[in-house]
Amino acid sequence: MSGFGSPAEIGVAQYLLMTIEEIGDGTAALPHTRGHFPGTPNTFDANGRLGTDLLTCIIDSIGGMTSGLASLPDWIVTTNLMVRRAPDSLTGNHGTGALTLDTHVLRRGRSSVVTRIDTTDTSGAMVATAWMSCAILTPANGPPPFNRPVKPFDRAVPNDPIFDTPPHEFFNLSAGPTPGLVSLAVDQRLRNPWGILHGGASAVVLDAAARSLVVGRPTAEATPEAIVTDLAVHYLSPGRVGPVLASATTTGHRGQDHLVRVEVRDQGADNRLMALSMATVRLLD
């Protein structure tokens, strides 16, 4: 694991602009943090709702950071992430607008951490819940620099119009020739502080591939008629080179819910399998 870049200069974080605060005095063995995601017009859909792609990004960000705090002086890599949306927040007014992410470490073992992340809207209604597992590693140049307790800080957003674009543009997504294929060109802004593809970016490309398959058209853009309601992602190896290709195949369906298997591969690194996911895509009325 190479050295850590500046937390303030993570492109995905500069795009999402979530602030994170540690609850308590920073000495708890199992840290508790809270994130505030204000959202911007380019990150919400037409109803003001965050897609599961970006929702997974912010969950991965705060869950990873909080798991890392529990692991100091070591740090972590995410090994898997499970996201489940509330059934009543998929349509209508529930679950729209700014979000709060309440994050608790459930267990800190010798080699792994399990963390729970609950997401609510401004009324306090649950929008989604998630848990993630992380492996504890010893970084070559030490962990990221954090003062405890962690306090919110303003991120300088680069003066670049790409930061005002919708997700498929910011994440460099391209639709493949057939439904269920979406590729991502790895750009510096999509890397995490370790120089590898941000885990949230992997979630964005696989979410797009799963929705594209179910709606039956090649697209990397938003699909108002379909949303991922449940996502299990296993991160198997880091993305380093790109392009990264997400390939979705259908397993079957239960009514409007389609069970989709997605593989994410780094084509520039011997087509190595980066992530394996099962996702449920619901066709909305």
Place this chain on the structure above:
Amino acid sequence: MTTEKTTARSPLDSLLVPSDDVPADSRPAYPPPRHAMSLLALESEQDLSGDVRGWMPVTRYTATADGMPRLATVAMLVDALGGLRSITASDPEWAFTADMSIHLLPAGPIEVLQADLHVRRRGRRTLVIEAELLADGERPAGSALLTFAVVPRPEHLVNITIDMTPGRRMMNRNSEQEHLTGDYLDELQLLVTQPGNATIELHPAVCNTVGALHGAVHASLVDEASASLARSLLGRDVVTTDMHLAYLELGRVGPLSATATSVGGPSSDHVSAVVEIRDGNEMLVSYATTEVCGL
């Protein structure tokens, strides 16, 4: 086929063969009579590459109203087969289940659930195994993903003989004489105390080799706590269709209790839930999220 020795008694007892020249194991025989695993009559077959295929008969005692095996029993099948697959995949180390995801499709009614397991990653510290589920060997019935923590092989499992001779066999010898005569969860003595709450005493038939609650019985608690909550919220029969379960600690103190709470409100036919399982000392031992659908 390995030629090493063992005194181990494991859930895979038909596959781990004790040698004649080692001292007799003084521990109680495992599994005990009418164990949660034995009653499901699981069968397995392992090929020379180590990949595993398994089968579980589906009866009225293990099925939901849609004719599919209930998630609790599917968890036992994939946990047992995953454990078997992990032995060769993690060799010379050992592997413990860290988490399990299962998604079920409506493929019922079925007679036999088949699972085909493949290793997707063998890292230094983790092992990821995927299971493809088939109804009667032909129709997609869902999938499972399991993560194992790879650890130094425990002392009592250092010298084992794994019987990998070709052929389909019972995963547990007791299954030849022991059969379900009632609902599977009733047989386990799993009780629903109120909607969203399920509890079980730590009796031998639901324990693993170290006397803690068997990993797949965690899933039984999760399944029934979720289903009872959803029955109450939806007012009709339901099926737990998927689960993401993280194992946090060994459940060594009974009774163990599962509490399911709804994630937001239900839709007309869906309930999402968070389920916490705590042991008799109120320690959180596993954590899950589930989806339950009305029938």
